[in-house]
Amino acid sequence: MVLAIGFEGSANKLGVGIVRDGQIIANCRRTYITPPGQGFLPRETAEHHQQKVHEVLKEALDQSxxxxxxxxxICYTKGPGMGAPLMVCAIVARTLSLMWKKPLLGINHCIGHIEMGRLITNAYNPTVLYVSGGNTQxxxxxxxxxRIFGETIDIAVGNCLDRFARVLKLSNEPSPGYNIEQAAKRGKKYLPLPYCVKGMDVSFSGILSLMETKIDELLKTYTPDDLCYSLQETVFAMLVEITERAMAHCGSDEVLIVGGVGCNVRLQEMMGVMCKERDARVFATDERFCIDNGVMIAWAGALAYSSGTRMDFSESYITQRYRTDDVEVTWRD
Amino acid sequence: MDESEPQLLKQGAEARVYICKYLGRDTVIKERFQKKYRHPDLDVEIVKERIRNEARSILRCKFANIRTPALYLVDFERRKIYMEYLATNITVKDFIAKHGTANEHFEKIAKTIGETLRKLHDNNIVHGDLTTSNMLLIPKLQAGAEQIDPAWLAKGHVELVMIDFGLSYTDASIEDKGVDLYVLERALLSTHSNYEDLFAIILKAYVVSNPKGNANETIKRFEEVRARGRKRTMVG
Structure with missing residues (x-):
């Protein structure tokens, strides 16, 4: 019987979630949205989180x-992520820990995504594709x-999509990736783009620089919709291919897609076709759980706490670099 | 007909592998079947490129005296490539899983891997998918012997064969070579995480195996690629 509250703020989402024995009793979130053509910067994002954290916390307590x-x-995201926004949540969590006299636990953001996905979908021992603005693993x-079998050797797939949205000046509301997904549905003409798979690793920077440098020329022959379509078809094919390689390598028959890009329906669809061909199952969640949220931190924290993990107050720092395989998983056999 | 009915040997992630008799020889057919999840134009392009890469690298390896399955036939239309079938073999992955790294031949095998990689790179061939599943050990016939010695593995009479050149290319830059080593290190870490010294032995053999050439630049680049990976902030 564990009741955990989680604070997430590693990027432009601020989330507070509450979990009681695997039941989600609150999942509240605010997103810092920047004007078209602009990305989010650490200082402004941290200010956004500071201004919103009280109302989100209150909303979560009321909802639960x-x-x-x-x-x-009390759980918070220890990393990886942007320093300043991470610090906002860490300070709030530390303050509450002292005020309410409750233990504190710092959580790896990636582990949060994985455990959230397993909780929602009931996937047992899946190969996990973790795709977001900062990660592709x-x-x-x-x-x-x-363990990380494959990952990007340069930029994350979500970063590639976000930056391409900026090239086209697409809206960041509700998210650049969502707007690319909608535009891609109207695209018809396929533009061949660099396809870069190295073993189980991938690279996206070549595609992005091609798009950035040639955009004016490309727009003479292709519509923005065509370009969104071609981009999605190419990068998702790369992701599905390395996922299949990893599944073959591990002898796995389950795939779980997590992270913000994971709610893209076209990616889920392509993964489904691949899985059908090899008698495997694909598990995915919608934007409530895929996109960064507080529940994932609360739930991963609840698992770690139940299996005996403790953290001293003096260790309650944050770190921008915190790899998925740095965490000892004490709650699984 | 000079081709017997092919028998399916295994279905991998991107190809079906059959065995058959072709022109009287035991032959492996690797068919890169259509992937329905990807755009048909992209699919055709990828498959063509990979068949081309595989054939080209096998040929290049032959000139460089690196053992691979011999190439018999390339059929772009049917997406197939015909190669020599090596009936008696064990992948390096299975060898390590079964015999561990404490056995007497392990170090020699690891060294051979390093030397072979160096030979590949010195000939500007980058494998692109270096894993212990893509390295086979086959019996090495001893002088005068006609038959395979059943105890070939226990005696360490092995030869290393590189396979699966679909992701390879033959005009590799320093960066490509660095990434090639990085891909191998990552594959070893995830597959053989309990044998930490494996990569170190391979890398050492890679460096010293050709005293005439210079691997410093490649090693330097490899370390840069590795640093890029580890230092990535992974925001969001």
Whole structure:
């Protein structure tokens, strides 16, 4: 019986979530949205989180109907992520820990995504494709670690999509990736783009520089919709291919897609076709759980806390670089 | 007909592998079947490129005296490539899984891997998918012997064969070579995480195996590629 509250703010989403024994009783979020053509910068993002954190926390407590004294553990994102926004949530969590006299636990953001996905979909031991603005990794569990089998060797797939949206000046509302997905549905003409798979690793920077440098020329023959379509078809094919390689390598018959890009329906569809061909199953979640949220931090924290993980107040720092395979998974066999 | 009915040997992630008799020889057919999840134009382009890469690198390896399956036939229309079938073999992955790294031949095998990679790179061939599943050990016939010695593995009479050149290319830059080593290191870390010294032995053999050439630049680039990976901030 663990009741955990989680604070997430590693990028432009601020989330507070509350979990009681695997039941989600609050999942509240605000997103810092920048004008078209602009990305989010650390200082402005941190200011956004500072301004919103009180109202989001209050909303989460109201939604769950609990009082602070019922909480067992306060969890926050320790990393990876942008320093300044991470720090906002860490400070809030530390303050509450002292005010409410509750234990504190710092959580790896990537582990949060994986455990959230497993909770929602009931996938048992999946090969995990973790795709977001900052991460692109193929992960499988082996002997107490989530091991990284493949990853991007330069930029993350979500970063490639976001920056391409900026090239086209697409809106960042509700998210650049969502707007690319909608535009891609109207695209018809396929433009061949660099396809770069190295073993189980991928590279996206070549595609992005091609788009950035040639955009004016490309727009003479292709519509923005065509370009969104071609971009999605190419980068998702690369992701599905390395996922299949990892599955063959590990002998796995389940795939779980997590992270913000994971709610893209076209990616889920392509993954489904691949899985059908090899009698495997694909698991994915929608934007409530795929996109960064507080619940994932609360749930991963609840798992770690139940299996005996503790953190001293003096260790409650943040780190921008915190790899998925750095965490010892104490809650799985 | 000089081709017997092919038998499916295994279905991998991107190809079906059959065995058959072709012109009287035991032959492997690797068919890169259509992937329905990807755009048909992209699919055709990828398959053509990979068949081309595989054939080209096998030929280049032959000139460089690196053992690979011999190439028999390339059929772009049917997406097939015909190669020598090596009936008696064990992948390096299975060898390590079965015999561990404490056995007497392990170090020699690891060294051979390093030397072979160096030979590949010195000939500007980059494999592109270096894993222990893509390295085979086959019996090495001893002088005067006609038959395979059943105890070939225990005696360490092995030869290293590189396979799966679909992601390879033959005009490799320093960066490509660095990435090639990085891909191998990552594959070893995830597959053989309990044998930490494996990559170190391979890399050492890679460096010293050709005293005339210079691997410093490649090693330097490899370290840069690795640093890029580890230092990535992974925001969001």
């Amino acid at each position: 109907g609990i009082t602070p004294d019922q909480i067992d553990v 193929i992960i499988a569990y082996d002997r107490r670690r989530y």
